[in-house]
Amino acid sequence: MKARTLKSAVSGKRPRLLANGPGRKPSGRVQRAPSEAKLKVRTIVVPVDFSPESKKALQYASKLAAKLGSGLQLVHVVEPASFVDDLPNIALLRPDQEVAKEARVRLQSLMTDEVDRSIPVQAAVRIGKPYHEIVSFAKTGDADLIVISTHGYTGLKHALLGSTAERVVRHATCPVLVVR
């Protein structure tokens, strides 16, 4: 509503000279920034760690995708056991491939449950450091947006931004939407 009043204020102030008579364009139209460019959000990357928070982010992303007509790419990152801490007896832990396989199944079910059918979805499982994999996945997949929740399994509720989300915001090359 400001715009309208502003326009009248501006045109009211201006002395009505012959030079800018009826032929003059309305003041707002004259200097158009190159903002006319259309927003292109084709691919939205949604990192998923199966926490309720990440589910929320997925729901938000799917609604956004429905609005913007974009596709979703879910990615789950399996952190290798050796990254978690320097445990000497790795034999106790399950092999990463097995975990990744399981994650793939869970991603599939998440895809069918949470995402509307009209939205094209892809899912991928990566192995590595979460934030790094997310950022590189978005980069290689030419993603236009990453939708991530403030915290998944790391990070205190409400109080903190999870370390992964924070690092993704810092390092991503595309815009990042942080959902809470």
Next chain:
Amino acid sequence: MKRRTTRLNVPAKQARLSQSRSVKSPSNEVHGLSRLKVQHILVPTDFSTAARRALQYARPLAKRLRAELVLLHVVPPLVCPADYGYGPVLRRVPDENEVRAAMKHLRSIARRSREPSCCATSVVRSGAAPEEIIRAARCLKADLIVMGESAVKGSGKSTAEITIREAPCPVLVVRESGAKLVKPGKARL
């Protein structure tokens, strides 16, 4: 990984069927065909390149989501020592000149972004940037904050990071260095 094919013209009935199919999720109305409600998009700006990028991103987004843009600039207050008889205190007063100049600047930006579908309002606040952004988001009931972040990675927390931590709504961070944020050309819909 199977790629699910796009089904474009899903009739509403079929879509509803597909919704009711997933039995156990009570959150059905959250996703699916329910609308994403974004009415106010808050765009804090410090007139930097990063902020300009954020605005470039926010404009078409607001248009697409039929949301109203609210431009915000936070002016640091003037701090002056004062004594009211109960010991020296620091008084913070809004820097009127700066506020006025910022308002003018914001309005000129807002005028540029005026489009039939989205109109931009300008707000200038005085105080510390992250707190005022959050406060503004609260009292405007913003549904989304779109803000820029400069590419310089300092050791401290940037305004965007602090805002993300405390904001009442989702925050979209647009990086200054992002090469392809807004592209001219056809939009897919």
